[in-house]
Amino acid sequence: MLIALNKPYGVLCQFTDRSDPPRPTLAGLGLPPDVYAAGRLDHDSEGLLLLTDDGALAHRLTDPRHKQPKTYWVQVEGEPADAQLDALRRGVVLNDGPTRPATVERIDAPALWPRDPPVRFRKTVPDAWLAITIGEGRNRQVRRMTAAVGLPTLRLVRVAIGEHALGDLAPGQWRVLQR
Known part of the structure; x- marks a missing residue:
């Protein structure tokens, strides 16, 4: 599965946060289970984030040798x-x-x-x-x-x-x- 998400400003590109108080994460966006971000966007950046449940696809999307x-x-x-x-x-x-x-x-x-x-x-x-x-x-x-x-x-x-x-x-x- 490959998902395109418009990551909002201030949301972390992870599903958990151990900060006190916790910051908003991908867990609050209703995504399917067992997907993870293929790449990252900083919390103060917005826009396209790809998520997948396929490790090989994640590698192809993020490895610099594939020059995406x-x-x-x-x-x-x-x-x-x-x-x-x-x-x-x-x-x-x-x-x-x-x-x-x-x-x-x-x-x-x-x-x-x-x-x-x-x-x-x-x-x-x-x-x-x-x-x-x-x-x-x-x-x-x-x-x-x-x-x-x-x-x-x-x-x-x-x-x-x-x-x-x-x-x-x-x-x-x-x-x-x-x-």
Whole structure:
């Protein structure tokens, strides 16, 4: 079984949390039993998360050797200059080494659901939206990449993994996919 989930902001990509008080987890979203996340999204990121009950499929979806591209819509603080976008396209050096080149383009603000809490708004600081596609998946990679070029991430929504797209799923909704 393969499931596409729109992971809401603030939900952990696991089914249990031992924190006190416990934080929201995937267990509260009514998913079928015996599935687990194939990959991760940070609690402060939103969007497409794939879940499966098939270990071999999970490996194919997450192993960097299979190069599943992941596409994100990223709201950044600041007005991106061509040099900043070019740096992201070439790959940037992070504390754990250089990233692979990324596909990066400016996009109009997408029609998304409201986020709770909302992204901070500052009249004196512009923001912009980028579509960024990467072929690897390090911890908080997109956030670290945009920060490395001077464009801090305000909101991050994953919209596709390989051939699988988020589509019109609302936060917390899921659907079974054909493999």
